Amino acid sequence: MRRKIMVSLLVIAVTAVMVGGASLAIFTDSASNTGNTFATGTVDIALSPASALVTHGNMAPGDSVSGDLTVTNSGSLELRYAMTTTGDDASTLDEQLECTIKDSSDTVLYTGPLSGAQLGDRVLDSGDSEVLTFIVELPLDTDNDYQGQSCTVSFDFAAEQTANN
């Protein structure tokens, strides 16, 4: 008899909890932070003129030719660039020609054989540009072995981001 009462009380208690749980109501709210978007920047270097910066079709010892090259950061990120020269494997004239590269304040950045012309790291902000002057000269002491020769070289610019680098 006593056990039966205990069971009955337990059933009543469980039922009460279930009924209570089902009817529980609390105030709630939520909020969202939207519009979290991400975009990547660009590294973009541009040269003007794009080709034939310095050319001469009929050089004599002592002759020189110069050209101004505008280097522009057309990307959205600050960049660092370097320049190397691809020489002409089929000619030795590019080793004989002398090249001088100056910045806009007339500071000499390189002087030496055209075939090995190069520039160290130079930084350009997004949208900025600088003018480099290239001067190529056939030295006065150039001997007869170089008569009637030609060569073609290219100035190769490589750029990279400065951020985190």
Ligand SMILES: [Ca+2]
């Ligand atoms: Ca060569």
